Amino acid sequence: MEKKVTFTIDNKECTATAGSFIVDAARKNGIYIPTLCNYDGVKPAGSCRVCTVKVNKRHLTACTTPVAEGMEIEVDTAELNDLRNAVVELLFTEGNHYCPACEKSGDCELQALAYRFQIMAPRFPFQFNERDIDASHPKIYHDHNRCILCKRCIRAVKDKDGKSIFEFNNRAKEVRIKLDDKLGETLSDELALKAMEVCPVGSILVKEIGFKTPIGKRKFDRIPIGTQETTEQLSHKEEHHE
Amino acid sequence: MTTTEIQTVLKKFRNDKTRLVDILLEIQSENGFISKQKIETIAEGLDISEVDVEQTMSFYHFFSCKPRGKYTIYLNNSLVAMMKGREKVADAFEKELGCKFGEVAEDIGIFDTSCIGMSDQEPAALINGKVFTNLTSFRAREIIRDMRKGMEVEEMYANTFGDSKNSSKLVRSVVRNHIKRTGPILDQNFQTGKILQKQLALMTPEEVINEVKRSHLRGRGGAGFPTGIKWEFCRRATGKKKYLFCNADEGEPGTFKDRVILTEKPEMLFEGMVVAAYAIGASEGILYLRYEYSYLKDYLEDVLDKMRKDGNLGKNPAGIKDFNFDIRIQLGAGAYICGEESALIESAEGKRGEPRNRPPFPVEKGYLGFPTTVNNVETLCSVVKVIQNGGEWLRNMGTKDSTGTKVLSISGDCLFPGIYELEWGFSINTILEMAGAHNTQAVQIGGPSGALVNPDQFDRILCYSDLATGGSMIILDESRDLLKDVVMNFTDFFIEESCGSCVPCRNIPTLLKNKLTRILEGKGTMKDFEDSQNWANMMQINRCGLGHTAANPIITSLENFRHLYEDKIQKHKDFDSGFDIASAVAESCEFVDRDPNI
Ligand SMILES: Cc1cc2nc3c(=O)[nH]c(=O)nc-3n(C[C@H](O)[C@H](O)[C@H](O)COP(=O)(O)O)c2cc1C
Ligand code: SF4
Ligand code: FES
Numbered sequence: 001m002e003k004k005v006t007f008t009i010d011n012k013e014c015t016a017t018a019g020s021f022i023v024d025a026a027r028k029n030g031i032y033i034p035t036l037c038n039y040d041g042v043k044p045a046g047s048c049r050v051c052t053v054k055v056n057k058r059h060l061t062a063c064t065t066p067v068a069e070g071m072e073i074e075v076d077t078a079e080l081n082d083l084r085n086a087v088v089e090l091l092f093t094e095g096n097h098y099c100p101a102c103e104k105s106g107d108c109e110l111q112a113l114a115y116r117f118q119i120m121a122p123r124f125p126f127q128f129n130e131r132d133i134d135a136s137h138p139k140i141y142h143d144h145n146r147c148i149l150c151k152r153c154i155r156a157v158k159d160k161d162g163k164s165i166f167e168f169n170n171r172a173k174e175v176r177i178k179l180d181d182k183l184g185e186t187l188s189d190e191l192a193l194k195a196m197e198v199c200p201v202g203s204i205l206v207k208e209i210g211f212k213t214p215i216g217k218r219k220f221d222r223i224p225i226g227t228q229e230t231t232e233q234l235s236h237k238e239e240h241h242e
Numbered sequence: 243m244t245t246t247e248i249q250t251v252l253k254k255f256r257n258d259k260t261r262l263v264d265i266l267l268e269i270q271s272e273n274g275f276i277s278k279q280k281i282e283t284i285a286e287g288l289d290i291s292e293v294d295v296e297q298t299m300s301f302y303h304f305f306s307c308k309p310r311g312k313y314t315i316y317l318n319n320s321l322v323a324m325m326k327g328r329e330k331v332a333d334a335f336e337k338e339l340g341c342k343f344g345e346v347a348e349d350i351g352i353f354d355t356s357c358i359g360m361s362d363q364e365p366a367a368l369i370n371g372k373v374f375t376n377l378t379s380f381r382a383r384e385i386i387r388d389m390r391k392g393m394e395v396e397e398m399y400a401n402t403f404g405d406s407k408n409s410s411k412l413v414r415s416v417v418r419n420h421i422k423r424t425g426p427i428l429d430q431n432f433q434t435g436k437i438l439q440k441q442l443a444l445m446t447p448e449e450v451i452n453e454v455k456r457s458h459l460r461g462r463g464g465a466g467f468p469t470g471i472k473w474e475f476c477r478r479a480t481g482k483k484k485y486l487f488c489n490a491d492e493g494e495p496g497t498f499k500d501r502v503i504l505t506e507k508p509e510m511l512f513e514g515m516v517v518a519a520y521a522i523g524a525s526e527g528i529l530y531l532r533y534e535y536s537y538l539k540d541y542l543e544d545v546l547d548k549m550r551k552d553g554n555l556g557k558n559p560a561g562i563k564d565f566n567f568d569i570r571i572q573l574g575a576g577a578y579i580c581g582e583e584s585a586l587i588e589s590a591e592g593k594r595g596e597p598r599n600r601p602p603f604p605v606e607k608g609y610l611g612f613p614t615t616v617n618n619v620e621t622l623c624s625v626v627k628v629i630q631n632g633g634e635w636l637r638n639m640g641t642k643d644s645t646g647t648k649v650l651s652i653s654g655d656c657l658f659p660g661i662y663e664l665e666w667g668f669s670i671n672t673i674l675e676m677a678g679a680h681n682t683q684a685v686q687i688g689g690p691s692g693a694l695v696n697p698d699q700f701d702r703i704l705c706y707s708d709l710a711t712g713g714s715m716i717i718l719d720e721s722r723d724l725l726k727d728v729v730m731n732f733t734d735f736f737i738e739e740s741c742g743s744c745v746p747c748r749n750i751p752t753l754l755k756n757k758l759t760r761i762l763e764g765k766g767t768m769k770d771f772e773d774s775q776n777w778a779n780m781m782q783i784n785r786c787g788l789g790h791t792a793a794n795p796i797i798t799s800l801e802n803f804r805h806l807y808e809d810k811i812q813k814h815k816d817f818d819s820g821f822d823i824a825s826a827v828a829e830s831c832e833f834v835d836r837d838p839n840i
Contacts, residue, residue, distance in 0.1 A: 044599070045599075045743070046599040046785060047743040047744055047745070047785070048744075048745050049744055049745055049746060049783045049784065049785075050745075052783045059782055059783045061599065061785075064599035065599075065601070066601065083780060083783055086746075086780055087745050087746065087780075087783075090745050090746065090749050090750075091745060093749075094745075094748075094749055123773075124749075124753055124777070125753070125756070127749075127752075127753075148745075149742070149743075149745075149748075151743075159291070161289075163289075163290055163291035163294065164290070164291050164293050164294045164297070165291065165293070166293065167293035167294065167296055167297035168297050168594065168742075169293075169296060169297060169300045170300045170301070170742070171300070171301050171577070171594070171740070171741055171742045172737060172738055172739065172740045172741070172742045172748065173737065173740075173742065173748060173749075173752060174742070175742035175748070178293055178296065178297075179293075180291050180292055180293040181292065182291075182292060183291055183293075
């Protein structure tokens, strides 16, 4: 049998399977912790830092830290919420994001978080970094202006032999996601779609289908990010109770 | 290199992709860069994609996919290099070659690089992997002229080889040790092999750990974690195999003590690795040597060979039954972050040097997933002395919470830069006096990630509970502009060396730099001040120590030299957009030949 542990989130008693990551454990207990670089079923990267919580007074990322017996976790505090906002604001100023013109508007997790956090204007100056658009691949349109460098594509999309198709190139401010020339050439429709789907923003798009779902019918058009899954989870739990 | 030759290199490393850094180094050594075509061959041979090769390659400063010249000059741009006149040298290189840094002319490339561990003999450069020290503009021109003649790099040295082992047959470098004060690590009181044979062989691993615990020895790499406890964790961790790493990535600007220990006491260091491996139960050891110190590699390999011959390494070192341990040397390829222990492990696995998320800690799951201990060069040397003299002995030196000695790297504005092995507990004042420092305005303790300390605090002492340090101490006299020269240089360093994963670490230092630039230009207001402090606060949520400390130059200078900032900001203004309409329209006004009417 799976071992259970008990811990608290903002003083609320919670239980979860030992070894599960704090984000997942929280979700099981009906608590949403915002994430961005995390993607279900893929090894967490812990790079965006949006999911930062405090565990026994220390800042840790909820997507990479397993729960343990007796942990005291803080999620919804003024300090942490401000730090999360700041991360989202930083991403908006690092890239060049023009939501109204973006194919992913309404499906974009960055945009959705900004709405959820009610961000009006970033506290940081826009950096106007020069970024390229790479439309040279047969299936994929790759707009680096919108990339938030979450590495989701790198981790989730591999070829049939497990080789990387996307890479993290260079370092520091110069890091960019790069698509393998050869593997990009032969990319299957299925993997191309997957790449678009795992991309939280509008950086990886499959050519010619960007507006397939009309605006208004998109994921976060009516329900803010974070509420869907928690309500789902909650109804799930209630079913169990019955 | 032909395809077949590349395949031979790959074969030498058993087509093992975890040895990618070694493979790239070897292939690049031929002509200084790795072409796209070679990348294809490598990817094919290792059965990985080309982007897999490129993501590692593009991470490291010393790898290039474009030609960087038959001769490649990497001129250090650290603070101390600047203080010692690097700009004049850089200028001379540029003028003589007629090209800028980052470019290649006449098959000679000139590039910047972060601190190369020569702060006691700056300005210094790496030329095709060899170290050149005490450079001047005269020497710069001379070197370029020698290159035009096609001379071998070693033929371009202007003086005799350095002191002691620096001039040995296998090192042949012009580097000098500058050992000013010795203690148990650097004195002559060490006999090769004796401690292993006569003492270690009679102890159980548990006894070794207990002795080290009794000594209260703490890691000398900066973080100060108790060594005995780390070893105990690793010993208790389950794993089919265990690894011991010696961290010789010494990249904190202003530090060079590990360089000197590696040069003068490699036997002691490797014996320390044997002790540690025995204690934790490791069968393989890896010395991770920064690329900048690759001039020591052949020499170190030779020491390892001798140890094997003497029966102190390999099968049953010191005749200890059921214990086998050997050491290999892993070169880095230019990345400060690889000094962080989990990044170091990633790098040794042939990957980008990106720190890992913890838990799991390396002692549980480290190199190739096995329990791994990482220790600093100096820590491992101290261990040998603890085994020799007992834990109690170490506790008789230093302070209550900081036992033993610390090897300090002292540089900057003083008469006697160099290596000082001192007991913990000396005050800054005393050390300044020892090093012959006058009119000291500030001291940078612990390198850029440490603190900029003002004279009011010079009676503070070096120890883990007051001023903890990995050993770098840069002295700054009154002629220095602390904000423009020091804080700016350090901030640039962190901007360059971030691995780029975490959002705050990748962005905040640049934003802070822009703020500082505004302040220095006289356009700053109180708001810039407050912003800087608030934004720097965000760095605490980064993943690793680099991100946690990258704002320290700004934070500690704001704390300890606030008046320097206050002198520069506009006191009558609450806000300055930073936008100057006159200069924005200047060009168009000139074009239409009109005076701006603003
Ligand atoms: C950015 C960064 C750079 C580091 N560089 C070094 C280094 O060059 N040498 C070193 O021994 N430790 C370095 N460390 C500390 C290591 O992570 C690790 O704590 C140390 O090697 C452990 O050895 P010790 O316990 O013997 O000190 C660095 C840490 C960080 C965060
Ligand atoms: S804090 Fe900086 S250096 Fe460390 S992992 Fe994050 S981005 Fe990389
Ligand atoms: S979601 Fe946890 S760090 Fe990005």
